[in-house]
Amino acid sequence: MQTFGRHLLMEYQGCDREILDNPEQLEQLMRSAAEAAQATVVAAVFHSFTPCGTSGVLVLQESHLSIHTWPEVGYAAMDFYTCGECDPFAGHLVMCEGLRPEIHEIMDVDRGNIDRPHSLDITDHRIEGRRPRPFAAGGQR
């Protein structure tokens, strides 16, 4: 019985704000990300909030892919949990193409190591991209 899984926590900042508030586009993009990761979608649920923002989850044969968005600040929080032969990092690359974040931060967590002293283990934590400079008073970005 294979319980091992890989759980990516993804933070995207400086994203395309329009797509962050469009549940249909987000679902389409996430289905593409799941496909790139070689995962199979078995159910989907998306919910839009007032005044803006979306939460969505794809339940996968291999676990799940979720998103929560804050369009007002161009921020999205995601997690992509897969078991088996999937590659969630390939899904992350698809999300980056669609959301176009200025910064993406990823934490890669192994899970389900039930025969080891720790079942949870962080294997990577990286930040990539350009952190936007703050606006100077009266100045240019």
Add this chain to the structure above:
Amino acid sequence: MQTFGRHLLMEYQGCDREILDNPEQLEQLMRSAAEAAQATVVAAVFHSFTPCGTSGVLVLQESHLSIHTWPEVGYAAMDFYTCGECDPFAGHLVMCEGLRPEIHEIMDVDRGNIDRPHSLDITDHRIEGRRPRPFAAGGQR
């Protein structure tokens, strides 16, 4: 705009195997966990696998609560992501009452710190409970 969130990754080993294969009981238990955390459920999706195992997600006003179960080995992997004033740890305690794991391992991750150098930050990682002794050949547990 408050983007800060708290994301608990929970691993439960040595659980009650019957409940791990019962999506109705799991959903009821997870709704109780969400309520204990002071979170509001906006959507739910559960899926049972062949020959056994369940994946389920509650989409919350404050993010999500997910479970993936391996009844054959008494293992469940969960994550509970909340924003705002919720307390996901209170939800973890409810899950422990229901699943009765022999071991629970928790990683507590802060998210959405978009003004800090790291948006993701681990604030706690703990293992509690008794690790079951392996069966000795012909012996007692």
